[in-house]
Amino acid sequence: MAVERLLPTEESRELIELTRAVADKVLEPIVDRHEKSETYPAGVFATLGEAGLLSVPFPEEWGGAGQPYEVYLQMLEEIAARWAAIAVAVSVHSLSCHPLLAFGTEQQKQKWLPEMLGGNMIGAYSLSEPQAGSDAAALSCKAVPAEGGYRISGAKAWITHGGIADFYSLFARTNEGSKGITCFLVAGDTPGLSFGKPEDKMGLHAVPTTSAHYDDAFVASDRRIGVDGQGLQIAFSALDSGRLGIAAVAVGLAQAALDEAVSYAHERSTFGRKIIDHQGLGFLLADMAAAVDSARAMYLDAARRRDAGLSYSRQASVAKLIATDAAMKVTTDAVQVLGGYGYTRDFRVERYMREAKITQIFEGTNQIQRLVISRTLAAR
Structure with a gap:
């Protein structure tokens, strides 16, 4: 189900539509095959680069799209809803470009940055x-x-x-x-x-x-x-942005699990009714939807603070913590909705649950996020 998004400009709306089109055409048809065979999808990142999806938040002078971070994160969420591994790698690529962009000399930027942002270098x-x-x-x-x-x-x-x-x-x-x-x-x-x-x-x-x-x-x-x-200093300056990237990936993963659970609940019937019409399961799906919407709101709030030039370190940690915990719960609940089928590899929710776990660990474990948040409270 396509998420109805509040985007700041017509250009940003077109970018999200482009992302959806590329993700549906390039990623969706091959994700299951590559994840099951554990093979690298050669050519996918070149395609994303040619579409301009590897340089969304970077300045136009270096070949970027010059989009706000809130738009970039929603683009990342769209990719993650089709293929979490690719979305993580796109987020890491952005993280890897940050040191050169923020701390490199003009000569260094001119030498390497255009190719890095154009997708010619991963x-x-x-x-x-x-x-x-x-x-x-x-x-x-x-x-x-x-x-x-x-x-x-x-x-x-x-x-x-x-x-x-x-x-x-x-x-x-x-x-x-x-x-x-x-x-x-x-x-x-x-x-x-x-x-x-x-x-x-x-x-x-x-x-x-x-x-x-x-x-x-x-x-x-x-x-x-x-x-x-x-x-x-360079490493830590990039990590807040990286944590927001993982938060967006987690939300995309959770949204995909929710969509699959809702679709299955509409198709499966027990005791003469679709299972979504049973209150116990309907309430479970409602909690899943609330978790996804709340996590999305958290990362967007932090991104908008970043775009406005405000401090956002605590908000980035909160977003990463909330979004990744939500992804773990929502994907686990999606397996529960599908019952025995959810425990098989015939359905994607099994993979979603396995993928959600790592989001609680990298870019700073969720225990580290709690440490960051508590220190900001102690400092006040």
């Missing part, structure tokens, strides 16, 4: 490590100054699009302490950079998540983003 975000996830200040991957650049050694983990991306926004240690992290834009074909086998994940099977290994890999000085020691 990006990945490389912050986490095997022993440093939520505690980003504990990074141990090292970048040692060398003639003309840096020599990087160490391991990174949980990289969406790992081994496939054309560039990696890498955060590595150049000094001691929390102010000793530096950001680099690393080419995917850098000698000395290798990747582990894709993780055997519960969901999001079509897009690989891997570890990365740097074995004395040389990165030129012109690929350092910002100054030495600015890495955590």
Whole structure:
């Protein structure tokens, strides 16, 4: 069921219609096949790039669409309602472009940004490590100054699009302490950079998540983003936006599960009535709809604050927390609505439930979101 959206301009309405058309034509027909076979959908991101869907919130001067963040997130939700793995990868690509856009020099932007935003280069975000996830200040991957650049050694983990991306926004240690992290834009074909086998994940099977290994890999000085020691500032400046991206993905996933549950409830009959007409099940569907609508309102509120230049860090954490918890509950309830059929892989709600779980974990676990929210309250 198409969500009726309140959009700010005619241009934004056309963008959402374009997104729906591309998603229905390109993503919907192949999602089940690729998720079941765990194969990467080659060519999909080039198609999204050609349609302008990888650069929606970025400035027009660099080839972006210059749209408000609230429009970008609704576009992401539309993609997620068809294919969550692709929506997550689009969100991560935007996250990966942020360091260069916000902290790069004009020369660096001119050299790389147009291709990154045009879809010719797909990006990945490389912050986490095997022993440093939520505690980003504990990074141990090292970048040692060398003639003309840096020599990087160490391991990174949980990289969406790992081994496939054309560039990696890498955060590595150049000094001691929390102010000793530096950001680099690393080419995917850098000698000395290798990747582990894709993780055997519960969901999001079509897009690989891997570890990365740097074995004395040389990165030129012109690929350092910002100054030495600015890495955590750069990383954290992108995470609020990234959390909103995951919130939108979670809402799209929950909306898809709700739609399938409602459709099934209209078709299935028991005791002489459609099951949607039984109050017990009707009320369950009503709670699911309320959860989806509430989660959408939360991420839109945070996005509008961002667009207005207001502080939105707490609202981003609230949106991520509410939306991903809602996605987990709504997808679980959708399985319940379908009963035994919902527990089989013949119906998508089984996949939706598996995919919803990761939204509560990445871009900061929901326990971390509660920590962020509580700290803002304590600060006041």
